[in-house]
Amino acid sequence: MDPEDQALLIKGFSDVELKEVLDELYVDDAVDIVEEMPANVVQRILRAADPQMRREINELLRYPENSAGSLMTTEYVSLREEMTVGDAITRIRRTGVDKETIYTCYVTKNRLLQGLVSVKDLLLAADDSVLIKDIMETNVISVGTLDDQEEVAQMFSKYNFLALPVVDGGGRLVGIITFDDAMDVLEEEATEDMEIMAAMTPSDKTYLRSTPWDLFKHRIPWLMLLMVSATFTGMIISGFEEALAAQVVLTAFIPMLMDTGGNSGSQSSVTIIRALSLGELEFGDLPKVIWNEVRTAVMCGAVLSLACFGKIMLVDHFLLNNPDVTPLVALVVCMALAFTVLVAKVIGCTLPMVAKRLGFDPAVMASPFITTAVDAVSLLVYFFIATSLLNIG
Amino acid sequence: MDPEDQALLIKGFSDVELKEVLDELYVDDAVDIVEEMPANVVQRILRAADPQMRREINELLRYPENSAGSLMTTEYVSLREEMTVGDAITRIRRTGVDKETIYTCYVTKNRLLQGLVSVKDLLLAADDSVLIKDIMETNVISVGTLDDQEEVAQMFSKYNFLALPVVDGGGRLVGIITFDDAMDVLEEEATEDMEIMAAMTPSDKTYLRSTPWDLFKHRIPWLMLLMVSATFTGMIISGFEEALAAQVVLTAFIPMLMDTGGNSGSQSSVTIIRALSLGELEFGDLPKVIWNEVRTAVMCGAVLSLACFGKIMLVDHFLLNNPDVTPLVALVVCMALAFTVLVAKVIGCTLPMVAKRLGFDPAVMASPFITTAVDAVSLLVYFFIATSLLNIG
Numbered sequence: 001m002d003p004e005d006q007a008l009l010i011k012g013f014s015d016v017e018l019k020e021v022l023d024e025l026y027v028d029d030a031v032d033i034v035e036e037m038p039a040n041v042v043q044r045i046l047r048a049a050d051p052q053m054r055r056e057i058n059e060l061l062r063y064p065e066n067s068a069g070s071l072m073t074t075e076y077v078s079l080r081e082e083m084t085v086g087d088a089i090t091r092i093r094r095t096g097v098d099k100e101t102i103y104t105c106y107v108t109k110n111r112l113l114q115g116l117v118s119v120k121d122l123l124l125a126a127d128d129s130v131l132i133k134d135i136m137e138t139n140v141i142s143v144g145t146l147d148d149q150e151e152v153a154q155m156f157s158k159y160n161f162l163a164l165p166v167v168d169g170g171g172r173l174v175g176i177i178t179f180d181d182a183m184d185v186l187e188e189e190a191t192e193d194m195e196i197m198a199a200m201t202p203s204d205k206t207y208l209r210s211t212p213w214d215l216f217k218h219r220i221p222w223l224m225l226l227m228v229s230a231t232f233t234g235m236i237i238s239g240f241e242e243a244l245a246a247q248v249v250l251t252a253f254i255p256m257l258m259d260t261g262g263n264s265g266s267q268s269s270v271t272i273i274r275a276l277s278l279g280e281l282e283f284g285d286l287p288k289v290i291w292n293e294v295r296t297a298v299m300c301g302a303v304l305s306l307a308c309f310g311k312i313m314l315v316d317h318f319l320l321n322n323p324d325v326t327p328l329v330a331l332v333v334c335m336a337l338a339f340t341v342l343v344a345k346v347i348g349c350t351l352p353m354v355a356k357r358l359g360f361d362p363a364v365m366a367s368p369f370i371t372t373a374v375d376a377v378s379l380l381v382y383f384f385i386a387t388s389l390l391n392i393g
Numbered sequence: 394m395d396p397e398d399q400a401l402l403i404k405g406f407s408d409v410e411l412k413e414v415l416d417e418l419y420v421d422d423a424v425d426i427v428e429e430m431p432a433n434v435v436q437r438i439l440r441a442a443d444p445q446m447r448r449e450i451n452e453l454l455r456y457p458e459n460s461a462g463s464l465m466t467t468e469y470v471s472l473r474e475e476m477t478v479g480d481a482i483t484r485i486r487r488t489g490v491d492k493e494t495i496y497t498c499y500v501t502k503n504r505l506l507q508g509l510v511s512v513k514d515l516l517l518a519a520d521d522s523v524l525i526k527d528i529m530e531t532n533v534i535s536v537g538t539l540d541d542q543e544e545v546a547q548m549f550s551k552y553n554f555l556a557l558p559v560v561d562g563g564g565r566l567v568g569i570i571t572f573d574d575a576m577d578v579l580e581e582e583a584t585e586d587m588e589i590m591a592a593m594t595p596s597d598k599t600y601l602r603s604t605p606w607d608l609f610k611h612r613i614p615w616l617m618l619l620m621v622s623a624t625f626t627g628m629i630i631s632g633f634e635e636a637l638a639a640q641v642v643l644t645a646f647i648p649m650l651m652d653t654g655g656n657s658g659s660q661s662s663v664t665i666i667r668a669l670s671l672g673e674l675e676f677g678d679l680p681k682v683i684w685n686e687v688r689t690a691v692m693c694g695a696v697l698s699l700a701c702f703g704k705i706m707l708v709d710h711f712l713l714n715n716p717d718v719t720p721l722v723a724l725v726v727c728m729a730l731a732f733t734v735l736v737a738k739v740i741g742c743t744l745p746m747v748a749k750r751l752g753f754d755p756a757v758m759a760s761p762f763i764t765t766a767v768d769a770v771s772l773l774v775y776f777f778i779a780t781s782l783l784n785i786g
Binding site for chain 2: 179207231251256281295311
């Protein structure tokens with residue numbers, strides 16, 4: 001069908017029929033139709049599409065994925081500053097039924113955003129003849145069409161907005177984002193951060209809708225990468241094979257050192273990644289963050305080392321009566337442990353902030369990645385201390 | 394503002410100023426402040442609050458933390474079914490200025506919740522003489538005062554409510570929860586889940602407000618517990634000391650096995666924990682979940698083992714020319730790897746669901762806990778396969 005026939009057909013449909021037709025269409029077909037339509041027909045199509053499809057249509061038409069523009073709706077109530085409260089209420093009554101929200105209305109002049117007024121302001125106004133320009137809020141917080149959806153959603157949770165206006169580069173109002181979409185974004189972004197932190201590529205599907213093949217595709221890339229990068233740890237151990245052959249008891253403490261290092265690092269990285277997501281931290285805070293983590297690491301390292309020394313002497317030395325576990329071996333293990341905690345926490349807090357600064361997603365720098373780095377450093381330190389103190393290798 | 398700054402500020406206020414500030418606050422915000430204040434400041438606040446607010450604060454404070462009751466405000470607009478639309482609008486105009494939201498109004502009879510009507514319905518009604526009972530929505534979703542705040546918040550993100558009514562055991566309306574409070578709860582709960590999953594006890598403070606001592610207190614308990622539980626892994630390695638002494642090369646693959654097991658397990662556990670949080674999964678889905686994870690694990694295990702075999706033969710055997718790395722050793726490592734992935738994924742998906750069923754927070758069963766369990770199993774399997782195939786030990 002050619003565009004004109006399509007336009008004619010869509011004008012002839014009732015909104016309910018149109019919605020039924022749209023539900024049957026794939027988004028890209030809908031976009032093809034939309035792209036060739038006169039503006040008034042486009043508005044009818046976007047109104048009838050469900051939010052998911054509207055978002056995709058907007059995205060494909062103009063705005064990048066995850067931008068404010070791709071999230072917005074064009075169904076807002078616009079007023080003019082010379083209107084009275086009575087005029088405004090009449091306008092809402094006439095046009096409000098199709099709007100995504102009527103509770104915040106936007107005042108424009110030549111499409112430029114001038115201010116906003118809430119229905120509460122309208123209802124509580126002294127009388128119906130008050131002018132909109134006398135009660136409107138002119139100090140309006142707005143976002144740009146290309147702003148990141150996560151930052152926009154954070155503004156909702158910070159300021160408790162019902163809706164936020166979206167303006168183009170010239171300050172012209174092009175749409176609004178409502179709190180329910182912002183809430184969905186916050187949920188999605190938290191889920192995405194968790195998935196990335198747990199070494200998965202993010203997925204849009206719910207768990208029960210995912211096939212094993214879907215799960216496999218999202219999980220294998222990082223598993224593969226991390227397995228290969230563990231080659232370095234293996235090479236470090238191979239390099240100290242003679243030391244280990246001389247003192248096989250040292251091997252028994254490798255899992256404890258590696259796990260404690262991994263846990264210490266992920267505590268720091270996850271805390272920092274979440275704080276970055278919530279906008280509580282920025283790159284300039286890095287020195288303060290490192291200083292915080294160093295002091296925390298010293299405390300954690302000291303307490304863990306003492307406990308570990310006690311445990312090794314009590315359990316391995318006396319209870320299990322293992323003659324290889326001497327006080328000197330225990331000392332080597334505990335020194336390596338304290339150092340591992342320190343390194344893990346410094347790496348754990350630094351990498352996410354540097355990643356963010358370089359424009360990567362900080363969540364990528366979470367536990368699995370840091371574990372691999374910390375493993376290598378802690379093994380090197382462990383073997384270095386062991387060969388120095390135990391006269392082996 | 395954080396609680397300490399608030400306390401400082403309130404101490405600095407004169408009682409008259411404090412009263413003016415409190416008059417500006419909505420009750421549930423005042424309650425948030427009161428909950429986090431030292432006792433002497435609380436007394437000043439309760440003294441300065443007008444009797445009505447004091448009563449409301451006390452009422453809200455009686456509900457358990459994290460319950461819907463503790464989150465609600467009593468500042469809603471209530472209507473009666475025999476009112477007309479005109480009466481309702483007049484009532485909103487008269488009482489609305491102090492209400493947390495006027496956009497959803499609740500219809501009650503003898504305090505029992507009968508229905509709700511939105512300001513949109515009122516404005517779009519045919520005329521002012523229409524009766525509320527003819528336009529009100531009687532099929533109202535409500536929550537109980539003792540319902541968990543996380544489940545309540547999930548209802549907001551599912552249904553896009555502006556506000557939800559809270560009723561007591563007898564169906565009497567006692568308050569409302571608004572979307573902005575629900576949004577805060579969703580953020581807090583996601584942060585809390587991430588902290589618990591990364592082996593920390595949850596904290597209310599933002600990162601930059603936390604002293605190293607705060608960080609230490611939230612991090613050391615799990616580090617200590619996990620360090621001690623790593624004793625088992627150490628004991629397993631000690632038990633196979635002779636086998637390791639005969640084939641030191643086996644040690645080089647321990648970190649890779651442990652890390653891959655840990656990563657595989659945390660992929661499954663984090664996915665399941667998040668799905669449980671979002672209400673996408675329940676305990677009855679366990680067989681389906683396990684079957685999903687088993688099939689995913691077989692695929693991941695097969696691909697990883699093949700890649701690992703290739704990598705060992707290519708890098709360790711040929712490139713590094715390590716004579717100890719025979720094809721048989723590579724086979725042992727890869728068999729152990731495939732089995733570790735399988736065990737990790739099954740443990741990783743099962744533990745969180747069982748924890749939820751038993752009434753614990755599933756997030757506790759995340760990576761660190763599962764890593765320790767997976768470490769032990771994978772080492773046992775590794776040594777068992779090694780001693781069987783390599784004729785050692």
